[in-house]
Amino acid sequence: xLASNNGLPQLLAALLCCFIxxxxxxxxxxxxxxxxxxxxxxxxxxxxxxxxxxxxxxELWKAHQKLCAVYGDVVHLSMFGEHTVVLGSQQAISDxxxxxxxxTSERWQHPxxxxxxxxxxxxxxxxxxxxxxxxxxxxxxxxxxxxxxxxQILIQHQYASIFLRKxxxxxxxxxxxxxxxxxxxxxKVVYGIEVADYNDPNxxxxxxxxxxxxxxxxxxxxxxxxxxxxxxxLWVPILGPQLRELAWRRAAADEVKQVMFDKTxxxxxxxxxxxxxxxxxxxELEEQGDVDLTEEHLIAKNTCVTAFEGGxxxxxxxxxxxxxxxxxxxxxxxKAQAELDAVIGPHRLPNYRDRASLPYVEAVFKESLRxxxxxxxxLQHCAGEDIEYRGYFIPxxxxxxxxxxACLHDPEAYTEPDCFLPDRFIREGKLxxxxxxxxxxxxxxGRRICAGKPFAEIEMFLVIAMTLxxxxxxxxxxxxxxxxxxxxxxxxxxxxxPADCRCTIKPRSAEAEALILEGVQSSDGPAA
Ligand code: HEM
Numbered sequence: 001x002l003a004s005n006n007g008l009p010q011l012l013a014a015l016l017c018c019f020i021x022x023x024x025x026x027x028x029x030x031x032x033x034x035x036x037x038x039x040x041x042x043x044x045x046x047x048x049x050x051x052x053x054x055x056x057x058x059e060l061w062k063a064h065q066k067l068c069a070v071y072g073d074v075v076h077l078s079m080f081g082e083h084t085v086v087l088g089s090q091q092a093i094s095d096x097x098x099x100x101x102x103x104t105s106e107r108w109q110h111p112x113x114x115x116x117x118x119x120x121x122x123x124x125x126x127x128x129x130x131x132x133x134x135x136x137x138x139x140x141x142x143x144x145x146x147x148x149x150x151x152q153i154l155i156q157h158q159y160a161s162i163f164l165r166k167x168x169x170x171x172x173x174x175x176x177x178x179x180x181x182x183x184x185x186x187x188k189v190v191y192g193i194e195v196a197d198y199n200d201p202n203x204x205x206x207x208x209x210x211x212x213x214x215x216x217x218x219x220x221x222x223x224x225x226x227x228x229x230x231x232x233x234l235w236v237p238i239l240g241p242q243l244r245e246l247a248w249r250r251a252a253a254d255e256v257k258q259v260m261f262d263k264t265x266x267x268x269x270x271x272x273x274x275x276x277x278x279x280x281x282x283x284e285l286e287e288q289g290d291v292d293l294t295e296e297h298l299i300a301k302n303t304c305v306t307a308f309e310g311g312x313x314x315x316x317x318x319x320x321x322x323x324x325x326x327x328x329x330x331x332x333x334x335k336a337q338a339e340l341d342a343v344i345g346p347h348r349l350p351n352y353r354d355r356a357s358l359p360y361v362e363a364v365f366k367e368s369l370r371x372x373x374x375x376x377x378x379l380q381h382c383a384g385e386d387i388e389y390r391g392y393f394i395p396x397x398x399x400x401x402x403x404x405x406a407c408l409h410d411p412e413a414y415t416e417p418d419c420f421l422p423d424r425f426i427r428e429g430k431l432x433x434x435x436x437x438x439x440x441x442x443x444x445x446g447r448r449i450c451a452g453k454p455f456a457e458i459e460m461f462l463v464i465a466m467t468l469x470x471x472x473x474x475x476x477x478x479x480x481x482x483x484x485x486x487x488x489x490x491x492x493x494x495x496x497x498p499a500d501c502r503c504t505i506k507p508r509s510a511e512a513e514a515l516i517l518e519g520v521q522s523s524d525g526p527a528a
Pocket of ligand 1: 122123124135138142306307308310311312314315318374375378379380381442443444445446447448449450451452453455456
């Protein structure tokens with residue numbers, strides 16, 4: 001008894017010594033590593049949990065903007081010992097994520113990515129050889145720096161024409177039609193599969209994978225905070241159902257990859273025409289002969305589903321915002337339509353070749369991207385090495401949060417940033433190159449820049465130009481026929497959507513209606 005009483009203080013003293021030694025060693029290591037350079041400035045955090053309060057704010061982009069107003073455009077935050085640096089200006093984003101892209105293209109890794117079935121999506125891959133192989137395959141077929149192939153633009157145009165027809169026959173189904181046009185286009189381009197309707201089983205199947213992203217975006221999964229919980233038994237309340245849900249998501253993602261792959265392969269085996277991205281990849285592999293087919297097929301499957309996932313929600317949300325903006329701003333709509341009438345005339349639909357001759361429509365497109373920035377904080381990058389910026393030390397593993405929203409709502413770059421004003425991009429009837437281009441922010445940065453940027457641009461431009469050419473978009477009406485004024489609001493935490501984009505959609509004239517019904521035949525193709 002006496003011995004144990006004497007032993008306790010000794011044990012405590014030993015523990016204290018261990019703590020002091022390990023603390024001193026880590027302090028010396030940090031000193032050597034940082035060479036005495038400080039971390040960027042930022043608000044003081046609570047011991048251990050750090051700046052959790054600053055990182056769990058509603059509309060985080062606005063909260064970060066306020067922090068930057070106090071501490072400058074490079075702000076350090078930490079949570080449970082993990083470092084985050086908020087980049088709040090164009091300069092800081094460009095210096096770190098563009099100029100130092102070779103060492104700032106890592107991604108944050110978390111077991112939840114695999115657990116939620118998102119392990120196929122190369123947008124979440126670490127910056128390594130495997131990511132490079134996937135990105136290479138993607139860019140060979142959906143180019144980033146070369147022009148998008150004519151046959152892909154033709155598909156985009158055809159599906160945009162079908163979109164117009166759907167709007168004509170069922171204007172109340174706007175959201176479903178927007179979902180349809182972007183999903184169906186990418187399924188056709190990537191797999192060569194025709195999708196007739198929003199309810200098509202192929203689309204439904206692929207949309208199930210998207211739910212996987214929403215699962216880990218919502219922050220409700222307990223394994224997100226304590227990964228070891230993934231080993232918990234399934235009967236544990238709350239956790240068990242979540243683990244079952246994650247297993248279901250993994251199975252859904254595997255099913256999507258395989259079923260879509262099999263359909264395209266089946267076309268090739270049976271000699272059915274299929275000029276899709278996947279068919280081209282498979283044909284190239286066959287020609288190459290001596291390759292590890294299991295590995296290459298896996299890359300092909302991953303790449304194709306990533307293309308769908310990357311493009312589906314982002315475009316879906318942007319075009320909803322475009323409709324909302326048009327219903328709220330009739331004079332802007334009229335101006336864009338006047339340009340279309342003058343350049344295109346009443347006898348055909350606009351096509352991609354017209355883009356350069358339609359600066360005001362282009363300005364509407366740019367303003368839609370800016371006004372409603374779908375990914376206000378983009379996708380986080382991480383530092384692959386220790387780096388220095390403006391004399392500050394940024395340790396390896398630091399997560400960078402680039403506040404695209406702040407750059408796109410900066411009153412010095414855009415007067416009245418909350419207003420939808422495409423004229424800000426126009427000077428003397430032409431696009432003004434001196435105005436900050438929203439595309440430099442919404443599609444991300446450096447080596448991780450959105451791989452589908454040119455494809456997405458063409459697709460959205462076509463939908464916007466073709467819609468404005470043939471439809472009038474006005475506010476929705478209540479039961480007595482009075483206009484309902486929609487207040488623009490956006491919901492979501494990572495990817496934002498307009499909360500309400502109801503509007504009234506009517507053909508501009510009998511001629512416009514005829515053009516819609518003529519559809520694809522009325523256009524003279526998508527030539528680049
Ligand atoms: C409104 C449309 C779109 C927006 C705003 C958008 C935005 C973004 C952003 C912000 C990133 C992260 C970039 C970074 O880490 O810095 C990204 C990545 C990506 N996007 Fe898009 N995107 C759009 C459409 C598309 C489309 C249509 C596709 C496919 C055809 C696509 C495919 C991808 C892929 C594959 C990545 C991962 C890049 C990587 O990590 O290497 N995106 N996109």
